Amino acid sequence: MMLSGTSLLAFISVSLLAHASAVAPPTLTAREIDDGYVWLTVGDVDNIKFEGYFGWFAGRGSVPYEYRIAQSEVLTSQHLEFVQAYWPFYDGDPLSEHFTGMFITGRREGNGYVYEVMPGWEDAPNTMSLRMAARFCNWLHNGKVNEQWAFDKGVYDTGTFTRNPDGSYNDDYTRSPDARYWIPTADEWLKAVYYDPNRYGPGKGGWWIHPGSSDERLRIEYPENDGQTNGGLWEWYNSRLPAGMYPHVRTPWGLLDASGGASEHTTDGYSFGSSFLDDIIMVHQYDRAGQPHFPTGRRPETGNSDGLRLAKPARIVGVSHHDR
Amino acid sequence: MRNGLWMVLVLCALHSTSAFADIIVLAEVNQGQYPEFSVEYVDGEWNVVLSSTGEDNLGGVFRIRSTSNATDIIRYVVCDLDDLTGVGLYVEANPNANGALVKTVKSITSIGEADIVMYLCETSHDVGSIAVHAIGTVVADGNLTGSITSGSNVTKLEIGGAVTGNVSAANGLIKNIEAGGAIGSGGTPISITAHDYVRRVMGASVHAAISATGTGVPYGALARIVSTSGDFTGSLTCERIVPIDQGQYNIDWNIAGDLVADVTCEWYLHSDFTIYVNGSLEGDITFDLDDGLQGQIILNAGNDGGEWNGTITVDDMTLSGPNYTQTSAQIGGGAVGLAPFNFHATNCVPADNATVTAEPGTVTLSHYGPVEKYGQTTVAELKIVRHPLVHFCAECDETVTGQFSWQYAANGRDIVITPGQGYAFEDGYEYHITPVITGETVLRCQGVAGNPVVQSYDYNFKVDVP
Known part of the structure; x- marks a missing residue:
């Protein structure tokens, strides 16, 4: 079959590209979809390691690959869809906070449940347990298919989410190699929040002490009062604390709300970062690079006050393959 | 530094x-x-x-x-x-x-x-x-x-x-x-x-x-x-x-045993708040203000023989057992229900056994606890029967359920019944409203284990316009 000029050119291009990419494994074209999150790429592969903070995560924080991380934590409005989809398969109490998080309300209606966002909290980060965060990632990874399997596997094997008679847990948060969404590891989270590839000048990477590309503590105040974080600002009877309140306070990679909002899960058994739910006198300490916030590994099934900031693979520029 | x-x-x-x-x-x-x-x-x-x-x-x-x-x-x-x-x-x-x-x-x-x-x-x-x-x-x-x-x-x-x-x-x-x-x-x-x-x-x-x-x-x-x-x-x-921190999980009590x-x-007990007691009330509950009971208390929420043995007092009013007579408005807008719930005779509008002198635009059937319909959409969970005030006879009973529609109030306890177009709670009739508690479509309790049907009752009132 004779190829037209255009087709021949395309064929040659494909062939050349295929040859050029033979060094790296050819991949499928990643068709980008709008999944509702703003993604930031964290590069500077094999960056220098974090020196540690009183031994906490010493030698960690170096990531040997590019990855993307969400600019903001998972919002209550985003979490709602998951809660509405998962309740038929959840074997716990569908009205418990460990399932709904703090800012989603549920009620029995007929044979089922109906869930709503607490008015005014649509754009605030919701809380969820580490196990629920894992199921959330599975569900996203599987294209939001509303079937049992889509919540149980894909990124994390929830079959490992069991507890022994002595109280220890068997949870395994090793992500699958083809995971499309995941809970950040401590390395990924620390790097995205505190590591700056230009900390000491162009191309001279290093670590900050506090979120917001700063060695100074962030000012705890509302934006209109020159605030930089809402950590500890919770007023139980009167507050609105949406994500992105401080658009000018970002990590070196552009993340918002690394301080304040919800403290954030990692798969290393600890959450990080202060929360607006914290006692205000504790915020700065929880913001300190390397300082874990709460031992989530001790109770992976409880909600605590931790939220989720998603991670995903770096953007893939691939080649479509044609069978000849 | x-x-x-x-x-x-x-x-x-x-x-x-x-x-x-x-x-x-x-x-x-x-x-x-x-x-x-x-x-x-x-x-x-x-x-x-x-x-x-x-x-x-x-x-x-x-x-x-x-x-x-x-x-x-x-x-x-x-x-x-x-x-x-x-x-x-x-x-x-x-x-x-x-x-x-x-x-x-x-x-x-x-x-x-x-x-x-x-x-x-x-x-x-x-x-x-x-x-x-x-x-x-x-x-x-x-x-x-x-x-x-x-x-x-x-x-x-x-x-x-x-x-x-x-x-x-x-x-x-x-x-x-x-x-x-x-x-x-x-x-x-x-x-x-x-x-x-x-x-x-x-x-x-x-x-x-x-x-x-x-x-x-x-x-x-x-x-x-x-x-x-x-x-x-x-x-x-x-x-x-009250709910604290505006989170759903910081609301309601769930007592697995007895209170x-x-x-x-x-x-006050906040209007969005429910106290669920699976077992019995053995202690005393006191609201110092006369509008203190704004929320809901459910006793025997476990539907396993729980009883109302303690005393519930709102200001100087003592609620005497599961069929207390004080209206919700008198105590703050809330209610106490011993499951399975009975209807709240004095809180209905018109009140149970009352005679009204004008045709009511709506009728409110009130219960002591939250209720819901369970079953088929096209089958009613209430039955409405009427008969003339004069010349009562068994053959005069007329089922008029289809002439009415109803909505559940936000408090979950009240059912507001409205005549359909061309119909009314007519002068000269006695109306009886009863729950359907057998069959595939029933009126049942909410917030109670197993969602039992409500108690059998007969809510009735007369319309007698002078």
């Missing part, structure tokens, strides 16, 4: 004479300062005294760790510090020893002028008493055996076993007390006291005198009480029982 750099100055690891692990104390203090502390191993337990963060008293953080998991017992940590800038304290896992945890901490106290902020105390077994300025999180797989006393707030006590010591935040708030075992015991209840509020108390059973002592919004509030398998005994005193505690609410 006062506001700037912190550095580790001292890493102190004392080796005990035993074969067991060491306790390590790390100090974060300002540059140029030299902290002072002592660690002694006496009779198999560790004594730690923190004396100074440096001669200028510029504050700092102390970290206490073990080097081997679950072997070290700390008899006491005494903070004898005078730093007016405050001092932080951790009893935490050791990241340099595979996350080793202290086994037990028996006592943490402060005898100096510094405000000690305990960020985290985490053990693999028990925690005893803690008395410092502020308490963040206490995590223990075992029991909380001593008193927790905070000069300001207590954020979270997450205890795998039982809580047997008092918890006090006399000038602040208590957010979460969550225990896998009992909180207090029937023979030895504990006290849980805060000024601002007590947000959440959860245990297998709760035996405690709980109080929020502050007055005036936003103080003096109390939210969620949960006993997962047993009773709530003791007492509870507060101004308001034996005496509850005194000086202002």
Whole structure:
């Protein structure tokens, strides 16, 4: 079959590209979809390691690959869809906070449940347990298919989410190699929040002490009062604390709300970062690079006050393959 | 630099004479300062005294760790510090020893002028008493055996076993007390006291005198009480029982057993709030104000023979048992229902057995607890029958259900019945409204285990226009 000029050119291009990419494994074209999150790429592969903070995560924080991380934590409005989809398969109490998080309300209606966002909290980060965060990632990874399997596997094997008679847990948060969404590891989270590839000048990477590309503590105040974080600002009877309140306070990679909002899960058994739910006198300490916030590994099934900031693979520029 | 750099100055690891692990104390203090502390191993337990963060008293953080998991017992940590800038304290896992945890901490106290902020105390077994300025999180797989006393707030006590010591935040708030075992015991209840509020108390059973002592919004509030398998005994005193922190989980009580505690609410039970008692009411509930009962109380929510034995008083009104006569408006807008719920005769509009002298545009069928339809959309869960006021005869009964529609009110208890177009609650008729409680479509209770059907009743009224 004779190829037209255009087709021949395309064929040659494909062939050349295929040859050029033979060094790296050819991949499928990643068709980008709008999944509702703003993604930031964290590069500077094999960056220098974090020196540690009183031994906490010493030698960690170096990531040997590019990855993307969400600019903001998972919002209550985003979490709602998951809660509405998962309740038929959840074997716990569908009205418990460990399932709904703090800012989603549920009620029995007929044979089922109906869930709503607490008015005014649509754009605030919701809380969820580490196990629920894992199921959330599975569900996203599987294209939001509303079937049992889509919540149980894909990124994390929830079959490992069991507890022994002595109280220890068997949870395994090793992500699958083809995971499309995941809970950040401590390395990924620390790097995205505190590591700056230009900390000491162009191309001279290093670590900050506090979120917001700063060695100074962030000012705890509302934006209109020159605030930089809402950590500890919770007023139980009167507050609105949406994500992105401080658009000018970002990590070196552009993340918002690394301080304040919800403290954030990692798969290393600890959450990080202060929360607006914290006692205000504790915020700065929880913001300190390397300082874990709460031992989530001790109770992976409880909600605590931790939220989720998603991670995903770096953007893939691939080649479509044609069978000849 | 006062506001700037912190550095580790001292890493102190004392080796005990035993074969067991060491306790390590790390100090974060300002540059140029030299902290002072002592660690002694006496009779198999560790004594730690923190004396100074440096001669200028510029504050700092102390970290206490073990080097081997679950072997070290700390008899006491005494903070004898005078730093007016405050001092932080951790009893935490050791990241340099595979996350080793202290086994037990028996006592943490402060005898100096510094405000000690305990960020985290985490053990693999028990925690005893803690008395410092502020308490963040206490995590223990075992029991909380001593008193927790905070000069300001207590954020979270997450205890795998039982809580047997008092918890006090006399000038602040208590957010979460969550225990896998009992909180207090029937023979030895504990006290849980805060000024601002007590947000959440959860245990297998709760035996405690709980109080929020502050007055005036936003103080003096109390939210969620949960006993997962047993009773709530003791007492509870507060101004308001309200949702706290605007989170769904900080709302409602769920008492798996009986409510034996005496509850005194000086202002009100919030209209969005429900107290679920699976078993019986054995204690007394008192609302000091005449509009105090704005929410819902459900007794026998477990639908297993629970009874109304205690007294419920709203101002000077005593609600006499499950068919009390006070209307919701008289007591604050709420209700008390003993499952399965009966209709609330005096709260219906018109009232049960009443004669009205004008055709009502709507009729409200009220219950003592929340109800719902269950079954087919096209089959009614109510039956409406009428007969003429004059010349009553059995053959005069006319089923007119199809002439009406109804909506459930936001409170879940009331069903508002409206005539369809061209129909009315007509003059000259007596109406009888009954629930359907057999078959595939029924009127049933909400918030009750197994959703039993409501009690059988006959709500009736006459329309007799002069």
